[in-house]
Amino acid sequence: MKVYQCDQCEYASVSNKYRCPSCRTGQLQEQDVSSKGSVYSYTNIHIAPAEFAHLAPYTVALIQLDESKAKVTARTDGNVEIGDVAELDYVEDGAYIYRKC
Numbered sequence: 001m002k003v004y005q006c007d008q009c010e011y012a013s014v015s016n017k018y019r020c021p022s023c024r025t026g027q028l029q030e031q032d033v034s035s036k037g038s039v040y041s042y043t044n045i046h047i048a049p050a051e052f053a054h055l056a057p058y059t060v061a062l063i064q065l066d067e068s069k070a071k072v073t074a075r076t077d078g079n080v081e082i083g084d085v086a087e088l089d090y091v092e093d094g095a096y097i098y099r100k101c
């Protein structure tokens with residue numbers, strides 16, 4: 001998957017920006033890294049916004065990528081715990097869907 005790494009500081013993100021929002025001087029460089037990572041934190045969503053109501057209950061996890069400092073906000077299909085290893089399953093309407101390895 002693509003991540004954007006600042007050429008001046010440690011900032012990295014999965015979304016591209018014109019300038020680094022952290023140091024405000026660096027340019028973000030596109031990198032291709034493995035989608036594999038581990039669960040940094042997660043939240044179980046029981047009452048979802050209208051557009052996601054049909055999916056509830058579901059879990060939103062913050063995945064710390066193995067090969068980048070970037071974290072990915074992802075939906076997961078089941079119970080996950082902090083530290084679980086997960087990888088990208090598929091992308092749906094721009095949302096990352098991860099599953100436990």
Ligand SMILES: [Zn+2]
Nearest residue numbers: 006020023026
């Ligand atoms: Zn920066």
